[in-house]
Amino acid sequence: MKKKVGLLGGTFNPPHLGHLLLAEQVLERAQLDEIRFLPNRVPPHKQVDERVSVEQRLFMLKEAIKDNPKFSIEMIELEREGPSYTYETIKCLTQKEKNIDFSFIIGGDMIEYLPKWFRIDELQTMVRFIGVNRPSYSQVSPYDVKMIKIPTIEISSSFIRESIQKGQSIRYLVPDNVYRFIKEEKLYE
Structure with a gap:
């Protein structure tokens, strides 16, 4: 029987409790x-805050997930240059790890965006999509997405970055060790 692995992609800039909640709930449900958390170097659909290095993002992600033995980091998108297209990532992973049944986890915002994904029709044949509810986004898609209802908390990395820039607290939005690292390194200020 094939091992079942969920991939959760993102910039994780910074990783927050919403990411961890989503991952844990999807893992179980x-x-x-x-x-596997899948940090990307250059997401094709948005800009990355250049003030924080790839190494700093990776360190924060390692700190965020270190207490859960069922969480790990997939480095494939950080190891290559250029935009991180899911199609290319999944193609490489499925060729390299034939004994694994991969699922790609997406939020409501990405469910709406699926028709615009690079080579989505081919990608749909290579990986199963797991969608999670996200308030104010549609869950309707012309593509096959297995929907999972999870508790939602409205936390985003952009909200955290904006809060820091305004001098507001981010405590309890990120894991404690990530919070300390952000404060020590004066990230996003």
């Missing part, structure tokens, strides 16, 4: 064996 979709009956996956593990979740």
